[in-house]
Amino acid sequence: MAKYIIRRLLHIIPVLFIVSIVVFMMLHFIPGDPVVNILGLGASKAAVEATRTQLGLDKPLYVQYFIFLKNALRGDFGISIRTKTPVIDSIIERYPYTLMLALGGTLLATLVGMVIGIVSAVNQNKFWDNLLMVLSLISVSTPSFFLALVIILVFSLYLGWFPSMGVYTPKHYVLPILALGTQSVGLIARMTRSAMLDVLHQDYIRTSRSKGVSEHVIIYSHALKNALIPVLTIIGLRFGGLLAGSALIESVFSIPGIGRLMIDGVLMRDYPVVQATVLLISTTFVVINLIVDILYKMVDPRIKYQ
Amino acid sequence: MNVKFLKRFMRRKSSVIGGIIIIIFIFMAIVGPYLCTQNPLKIDVRNKYQNPSREHWLGTDNLGRDTFTRLVYGARITLLVSFVSVFVGTIVGLILGVIAGYFGGNVDTLIMRVTDILLAFPGLLLAIAIVAILGSGIVNTMIAIAFYSIPYITRIVRASVISIRELEYIQACEVIGCSNFEIIFYHIIPNSMSQVIVNTTLRLGTAILTSSSLSFLGLGVQPPNPEWGAMLSKAREAMQSTPIAALAPGIAITLVVISFSMLGDGLRDALDPKLKNV
Amino acid sequence: MKDALLEVKGLKTYFRGEDGKIPAVDGVDFSLTRKETLAIVGESGSGKSVTALSILRLIPATSGSIVAGEIIYNGKDSLKLSEKEMRNIRGNEISMIFQEPMTSLNPVFTVGRQISEVLTIHQGLSKKEATKRAIEMIEMVGIPDPEKCIRNYPHQLSGGMRQRIMIAIALACHPKILIADEPTTALDVTIQSQILKLMSELKEKLDTSIILITHDLAVVAQLADNVMVMYAGKAVEYSDVNSIFKEPLHPYTVGLLSSIPKLDRELEKLTIIRGTVPSPLNLPKGCKFCTRCNDAKKICFKKEPEYVSLENGRKVRCWKYMGADYYES
Numbered sequence: 001m002a003k004y005i006i007r008r009l010l011h012i013i014p015v016l017f018i019v020s021i022v023v024f025m026m027l028h029f030i031p032g033d034p035v036v037n038i039l040g041l042g043a044s045k046a047a048v049e050a051t052r053t054q055l056g057l058d059k060p061l062y063v064q065y066f067i068f069l070k071n072a073l074r075g076d077f078g079i080s081i082r083t084k085t086p087v088i089d090s091i092i093e094r095y096p097y098t099l100m101l102a103l104g105g106t107l108l109a110t111l112v113g114m115v116i117g118i119v120s121a122v123n124q125n126k127f128w129d130n131l132l133m134v135l136s137l138i139s140v141s142t143p144s145f146f147l148a149l150v151i152i153l154v155f156s157l158y159l160g161w162f163p164s165m166g167v168y169t170p171k172h173y174v175l176p177i178l179a180l181g182t183q184s185v186g187l188i189a190r191m192t193r194s195a196m197l198d199v200l201h202q203d204y205i206r207t208s209r210s211k212g213v214s215e216h217v218i219i220y221s222h223a224l225k226n227a228l229i230p231v232l233t234i235i236g237l238r239f240g241g242l243l244a245g246s247a248l249i250e251s252v253f254s255i256p257g258i259g260r261l262m263i264d265g266v267l268m269r270d271y272p273v274v275q276a277t278v279l280l281i282s283t284t285f286v287v288i289n290l291i292v293d294i295l296y297k298m299v300d301p302r303i304k305y306q
Numbered sequence: 307m308n309v310k311f312l313k314r315f316m317r318r319k320s321s322v323i324g325g326i327i328i329i330i331f332i333f334m335a336i337v338g339p340y341l342c343t344q345n346p347l348k349i350d351v352r353n354k355y356q357n358p359s360r361e362h363w364l365g366t367d368n369l370g371r372d373t374f375t376r377l378v379y380g381a382r383i384t385l386l387v388s389f390v391s392v393f394v395g396t397i398v399g400l401i402l403g404v405i406a407g408y409f410g411g412n413v414d415t416l417i418m419r420v421t422d423i424l425l426a427f428p429g430l431l432l433a434i435a436i437v438a439i440l441g442s443g444i445v446n447t448m449i450a451i452a453f454y455s456i457p458y459i460t461r462i463v464r465a466s467v468i469s470i471r472e473l474e475y476i477q478a479c480e481v482i483g484c485s486n487f488e489i490i491f492y493h494i495i496p497n498s499m500s501q502v503i504v505n506t507t508l509r510l511g512t513a514i515l516t517s518s519s520l521s522f523l524g525l526g527v528q529p530p531n532p533e534w535g536a537m538l539s540k541a542r543e544a545m546q547s548t549p550i551a552a553l554a555p556g557i558a559i560t561l562v563v564i565s566f567s568m569l570g571d572g573l574r575d576a577l578d579p580k581l582k583n584v
Numbered sequence: 585m586k587d588a589l590l591e592v593k594g595l596k597t598y599f600r601g602e603d604g605k606i607p608a609v610d611g612v613d614f615s616l617t618r619k620e621t622l623a624i625v626g627e628s629g630s631g632k633s634v635t636a637l638s639i640l641r642l643i644p645a646t647s648g649s650i651v652a653g654e655i656i657y658n659g660k661d662s663l664k665l666s667e668k669e670m671r672n673i674r675g676n677e678i679s680m681i682f683q684e685p686m687t688s689l690n691p692v693f694t695v696g697r698q699i700s701e702v703l704t705i706h707q708g709l710s711k712k713e714a715t716k717r718a719i720e721m722i723e724m725v726g727i728p729d730p731e732k733c734i735r736n737y738p739h740q741l742s743g744g745m746r747q748r749i750m751i752a753i754a755l756a757c758h759p760k761i762l763i764a765d766e767p768t769t770a771l772d773v774t775i776q777s778q779i780l781k782l783m784s785e786l787k788e789k790l791d792t793s794i795i796l797i798t799h800d801l802a803v804v805a806q807l808a809d810n811v812m813v814m815y816a817g818k819a820v821e822y823s824d825v826n827s828i829f830k831e832p833l834h835p836y837t838v839g840l841l842s843s844i845p846k847l848d849r850e851l852e853k854l855t856i857i858r859g860t861v862p863s864p865l866n867l868p869k870g871c872k873f874c875t876r877c878n879d880a881k882k883i884c885f886k887k888e889p890e891y892v893s894l895e896n897g898r899k900v901r902c903w904k905y906m907g908a909d910y911y912e913s
Contacts (some may be wrong), residue, residue: 142560
């Protein structure tokens with residue numbers, strides 16, 4: 001088991017390296033001279049050269065990369081072109097909001113999604129199953145920003161129950177998390193249903209019935225414990241998806257999170273900001289997947305005890 | 307085989323409905339603009355944010371343009387972007403997957419590593435990153451979506467190729483003296499196709515969600531193009547007074563994506579009932 | 585039937601097929617007494633497994649249901665019991681073991697937990713006591729080092745050991761009846777005989793009656809006291825084990841026995857029963873075996889024979905034994 005964990009850790013290190021290389025190279029893939037891209041076409045030649053030296057862009061590529069990496073590991077991502085302040089400051093200030101949204105959304109999606117999935121599986125092909133699966137399909141197909149707007153319309157503008165802008169109080173988190181998580185509810189519901197149905201048709205469930213175990217225990221203990229295993233991997237993937245997707249929600253609800261920072265960075269060609277945010281989100285994603293992977297292997301005794 | 311496939315497909319009402327809706331939207335995209343009487347780009351600021359009326363079936367948007375007409379023209383853009391990008395992504399993914407699966411060894415490892423890297427980025431993030439590099443606009447959006455579709459298709463095709471390659475009748479082919487090319491084209495690809503078709507159909511829905519998300523954020527298709535996501539973005543400010551301006555494009559997106567999902571499910575059941583958990 | 589533990593009368597279990605109702609079990613009668621091992625023999629599709637599942641009412645409601653009959657156990661018709669009462673019987677007074685030990689045990693629970701579960705549910709034992717009893721059971725089924733074994737997961741055990749665990753689970757509460765559905769079919773031949781020997785010993789030790797479902801006549805010879813042969817959902821012959829091997833009555837039984845290749849004789853061709861088992865949707869009118877029977881006469885194709893009792897306690901469903909006037913006409 002420990003051997004497995006070490007092997008996986010060794011596996012993601014090259015992945016993270018390459019991710020960092022890709023992010024670093026982003027600046028250099030852009031057509032044209034990176035410095036001109038930063039300063040704009042109207043900049044004078046002197047300014048261009050000065051900035052080039054200042055940003056270290058006159059050094060060979062691999063040197064630049066090592067500097068980039070060294071700084072990144074220290075938390076130094078340079079200065080934001082727009083705000084002229086260190087990027088890392090904005091990140092530290094904003095990351096918690098995004099994490100809250102992503103975690104909240106994942107939690108919501110997991111709890112609600114799993115319950116829906118189980119109910120559907122147990123009532124296979126009957127009324128509840130059909131209704132819940134249709135709702136799941138709709139939730140998966142609705143763009144999250146549209147859903148957010150509709151939620152604002154109903155719960156904030158018409159009913160006035162929750163605020164729709166900013167994050168000043170816990171109440172401010174309700175609608176954004178609802179909007180972000182609902183899309184994933186459908187996905188997790190479908191996966192849970194599928195896994196439960198699979199499990200409920202297995203021979204060992206028939207054995208459990210022949211032992212006189214109550215249906216309740218069979219569903220929530222004997223079957224669920226088996227179905228949980230594949231669902232776990234989806235939850236990990238979803239968290240990463242929500243980290244990225246929160247950009248949309250932060251946009252609609254005017255929440256000062258990382259996602260919004262990244263988008264603004266892209267729109268304004270604030271490359272240090274873009275590099276930092278993309279790197280941060282993808283690294284988090286890779287690490288979360290690793291953790292889920294390990295958890296998955298620990299939960300399944302077939303793998304834990306080889 | 308074709309008749310049986312059609313029969314199985316027809317059995318699922320939801321898939322048939324999905325297929326019909328898509329055909330309606332395709333029709334709307336191709337023919338619609340010729341039938342529309344109004345100009346989607348005509349600005350008439352005095353009439354902005356009108357509610358539905360006889361003249362403007364779905365009202366007007368923030369610059370007084372007719373929402374319904376923009377919706378119809380927008381269908382063209384939305385479907386074009388998703389079809390082209392997913393199509394390109396599928397072709398590339400198919401090629402990579404076949405090469406990786408069939409030839410194995412170092413080539414396989416290399417391709418799989420690249421796929422892993424691409425999959426290390428959440429989908430939307432990858433698209434945003436690509437748009438950040440290349441800039442916004444229709445073509446770049448298509449490239450971004452194609453890019454992030456490739457790893458999924460590659461993986462599926464590779465898995466399919468590996469399982470088929472081991473089948474005995476392929477080995478029999480080799481013994482007879484079929485060339486690699488023949489084996490790949492006449493045997494392996496046709497057998498992987500059902501999974502590819504199903505996945506591609508589902509990807510079309512995801513592509514629409516991604517492209518409209520990008521446009522919503524201002525990163526994808528640029529104004530004044532009537533892309534549905536962009537329309538939603540502009541309609542935000544009038545949510546309370548004229549909700550229809552946002553509801554129309556939003557419902558359109560949802561409807562098309564649902565239809566692709568239902569169609570994809572139906573195709574999967576009709577092409578190979580054993581694939582229930584793909 | 586005197587001191588019968590279990591009496592099955594007119595059991596009919598039908599399944600819902602795509603093109604109509606499938607009569608998997610179409611009117612079956614038998615009984616089981618104390619210390620008896622009854623073998624139910626037949627090919628796949630004869631309805632023997634469905635009969636076993638019906639006794640414990642384990643037929644999934646989405647697939648089919650028991651449409652007629654009585655199953656008298658303990659003086660009550662178990663088909664009329666509530667689900668809760670039925671659960672008290674399952675695993676406790678009547679247990680079942682299944683054909684596939686590989687897939688019949690839950691992969692995420694330890695073997696010990698799966699045994700002690702029946703004890704905590706039915707006998708209200710505490711976890712500690714149940715675990716102790718589980719260790720005893722594991723020892724009883726012949727697995728070495730039981731204390732270590734209880735912490736194992738099913739995938740860590742071999743097929744033979746898993747089947748022993750299944751037996752341990754089934755017998756933990758000392759049930760009166762054990763239903764064994766092809767318990768050795770999925771195992772190697774050497775393991776097969778070990779498991780059968782084990783079942784025989786435990787039957788004596790725990791005073792359990794066994795209903796043994798099988799298609800393997802060698803297994804029947806080794807374990808059974810009485811044999812019931814099924815074909816196309818109906819019982820076609822019932823007899824004690826010696827008589828059925830010495831003098832099979834029903835043409836189907838004759839065919840089954842003669843198709844076993846004999847090692848001490850030279851054979852040119854294997855004897856077969858011509859034809860194939862009819863599809864349950866397309867059963868022949870009259871006797872269900874008539875299309876494959878070498879002794880079939882006119883009446884066999886027209887009317888179905890009744891299940892009649894003969895002098896020595898044997899029963900058979902065949903026109904040959906219902907009197908010459910019927911048979912020869």
